[in-house]
Every structure is written in C-alpha cells, then in structure tokens.
Amino acid sequence: MDATIYHNPRCSTSRKALEKLRDAGIDPTVVKYLDQPYTREQLTRLFADAGLTAAQAARKREALYKELDLASAGEEEILDAMVANPVLVERPFVVTAKGTRLARPLDNIDEIL
Template identity: 75%
Template sequence: MDATIYHNPKCSTSRKALEKLRDAGIEPTVVKYLDQPYTREQLTTLINDAGVTVHDAVRKRESLYKELDIASLPEDQVLTQMVQHPILVERPFVVTDKGTRLARPVDTLDEIL
C-alpha cells in the first residue's frame, strides 16, 4: 500500500502515526511540511479529502493562532494563514490508497489502513 504522511518530527502524535504506519508494514513517503510547505491547492485537497473543515485543521494551540486572531477569520483567510505559516496546520495528515485522514487521534488511521 502506498502512503504519505505530512509529518512534524517534533509532534508526538505525528511520530505515533508514523510508527503505526510502519507497524502495519507500510513505509510511507514522509513529507516534512515545515521544510516543504503546503501549496494552497494541496492543503485544500487534504482538508477536503479528510472530510474536515479548515477550522478543524488549524492548530489552535499554536501561539500564532492567538497572535493572528485566527478564530475571528473566515475559512478562506484561515487557509491563507495556514499556507503562509505551516506550523498552524494540525498534524499529521495521512494519505493512503484507501483515503485521507487527519490522524488525530492516531486511531483514525485504522479507517484507511
């Protein structure tokens, strides 16, 4: 099975998701999205394919979330901020042949493995 994980190695949930994939016998393509930021189209596709909203996919615990007053912005502007500041993207997104999930909690990966 082909798989891609949009990974932040500093994030424990992202590390657990990568481990879960490997435990399932899958060696995924690892995209370190802080080094290779999302394009707007790519992030939009991931969000839509995962069945979440832009507001679901924004990381509310980041200091930038408050600094930029993300909660008050419409989705289009939130998406713009997420593309400009990829640290604002909740993680990890995982894509397999069976679908896309925002793997929070990690057990949501079971749906696409």
C-alpha cells in the first residue's frame, strides 16, 4: 500500500504514526513539512480529503496561533498563516488510497490502512 505521512520528527504523535505505518508493513513517503512547506493547494486538498476545516486543523497550542489571533480569524486568514508558518498545521496527516486522516488520535489512521 502506498502512503504519505506529513511528518514532524520532533512530534511524538508523528513518530508514533510513522512507526504504526511501518509496523503495518507500509514504507510511506515521508514529507517533513517544516523543511518542505505546504502550498495553499496542498493544505486545501488535505483538509477537504480529511473532512476538516483549516480552523479544525490548526495547532491551537502553538504560541504563534495566539500571537496571530487566529482564534478570531476566518478560513482564508488561517490558511495564509499556515502556508507562511507550517508549524501551525496540526500533525501528522496520513494519506493512502483509502483516504486522508489527521492522526489525532493515532487510531484515526486505522480507517485508511
């Protein structure tokens, strides 16, 4: 099975998701999105495929989220902020032929394996 994980190696949930994929016999494409930032089109597609809005996929615990006052921002503003600052995107997203899921909680990816 082909899979892609949008991965942050410093994130324990992201590391666990990668491990879960590998334990399932999948050698996923690993995209380190902090090194290869998202495009607006990628984010829009990921969120739509996962059934999420940008607001739902925002990493609200990031200090930058509060600094930019994204809690009161609209979808377009949040997307702009995420493209400029990929750390604002919750992680990890996993994509397979069966769908796209945000692996929070980690068991969410079971649906697409």
